[in-house]
Amino acid sequence: MDNVKEGFIPVTGGNVWYRISGNGPGIPLLILHGGPGSKSSDSDPLRRLGADRPVIHYDQLGSGKSDRPSDTSLWTVERFVEELGQVVETLGLEEFHLLGHSWGTMLATSYLFNKPGGVRSVIFSGPALDAQRWERDQRNYLKQFPEDIQETIERSEREGTTDSAEYNEAMDAYYKRHMCRVDPWPEELVEDMKGLNHQVYNHMWGASEFTVTGTLKYFDATERLPEIGIPALFTCGRYDEATPEATEYYAGLVPDSEFHVFENSSHMPGVEEPEAYVETVREWVNRQEMRPGA
Numbered sequence: 367m368d369n370v371k372e373g374f375i376p377v378t379g380g381n382v383w384y385r386i387s388g389n390g391p392g393i394p395l396l397i398l399h400g401g402p403g404s405k406s407s408d409s410d411p412l413r414r415l416g417a418d419r420p421v422i423h424y425d426q427l428g429s430g431k432s433d434r435p436s437d438t439s440l441w442t443v444e445r446f447v448e449e450l451g452q453v454v455e456t457l458g459l460e461e462f463h464l465l466g467h468s469w470g471t472m473l474a475t476s477y478l479f480n481k482p483g484g485v486r487s488v489i490f491s492g493p494a495l496d497a498q499r500w501e502r503d504q505r506n507y508l509k510q511f512p513e514d515i516q517e518t519i520e521r522s523e524r525e526g527t528t529d530s531a532e533y534n535e536a537m538d539a540y541y542k543r544h545m546c547r548v549d550p551w552p553e554e555l556v557e558d559m560k561g562l563n564h565q566v567y568n569h570m571w572g573a574s575e576f577t578v579t580g581t582l583k584y585f586d587a588t589e590r591l592p593e594i595g596i597p598a599l600f601t602c603g604r605y606d607e608a609t610p611e612a613t614e615y616y617a618g619l620v621p622d623s624e625f626h627v628f629e630n631s632s633h634m635p636g637v638e639e640p641e642a643y644v645e646t647v648r649e650w651v652n653r654q655e656m657r658p659g660a
Contacts, residue, residue: 370387370388374432375452375453375456375457377448377449377453378452379435379449380427380434382427383424384425385424387421388417388421390415390417390418390420392419393486393651394419394420395412395463395465396422396454396464397412397422397423397467398470398474399467399470401468402428402429402446402567403428403563404429404562404563404567405425405430405558406423407555407558407636411636412636412643414644426446427446429563434563441566443472444476446473447480450473459484462484462486463486463654464477464487466489467636468607471490472495472585474488475490475590478596479587486597486655487597487599488596488599489650490600490601490613492602492633493616494607494608495587496585497582497584500578501577503608504544507544515540518532519537523573523576528573537574544632545607545632547605568580569581591619591620594620595621597623597654597657598620598624599623599624599625599626600617600620600623600624600625601626601627601635603627605631613625628642
């Protein structure tokens with residue numbers, strides 16, 4: 367892709383890598399990846415919007431091409447919010463649209479609750495805004511799997527053997543139904559999963575999607591969602607870990623919001639339905655810029 371700029375930004379705890387794709391005339395779109403401990407996707411289809419507007423990705427500290435310090439005191443929501451502010455300031459973003467995916471929606475809401483200026487709209491993609499509900503929803507999904515898969519996952523978590531081949535096989539079956547339904551998975555997604563920083567993920571979340579034991583265990587943004595005073599779009603896949611029921615519920619708590627389901631996706635519509643995903647985001651941000659008084 368032409369017009370790509372990359373670099374590093376000093377933040378609390380180290381340096382984070384960023385990439386700006388495109389230089390279209392629209393208001394920039396800033397993307398917060400999932401995880402925690404995951405990274406930006408190099409083939410994110412949203413980069414196609416670069417002809418319309420700059421599309422900005424950055425790898426959060428501890429992940430991807432960014433520094434990977436081992437100090438666990440850095441893995442707090444507050445520090446990630448501070449990091450986001452430092453990225454916005456360094457890049458001189460006076461106005462931007464914000465898109466968070468999965469854990470990135472926790473980061474986005476926490477940032478917005480501080481009432482920063484300049485955010486024109488927010489997109490919550492596969493939102494994880496209540497950790498306890500997320501855990502319950504995954505356990506409900508798990509009940510739909512064969513007994514042997516349920517038993518393997520339960521036993522491995524109980525006995526602390528979540529690094530076994532048997533456990534990984536059981537998790538693969540789960541992920542192929544509720545994380546990404548493309549079969550086989552694209553090589554990049556396989557590599558990204560392998561590159562997950564387990565120290566960050568385990569410290570903040572836990573051993574798996576089913577059991578929240580980390581610092582996010584009691585994260586729940588629902589009571590404060592009505593405070594979000596900017597246009598908000600909530601999206602999820604029909605088979606998403608972020609269930610349509612949960613996502614629609616969150617959308618109902620935000621005054622100026624819309625809700626959209628990608629019918630052929632689970633948690634990765636950017637991989638599963640890239641054209642539909644790009645068009646939904648494109649239409650949303652374009653419409654926000656055309657709003658009267660915007």
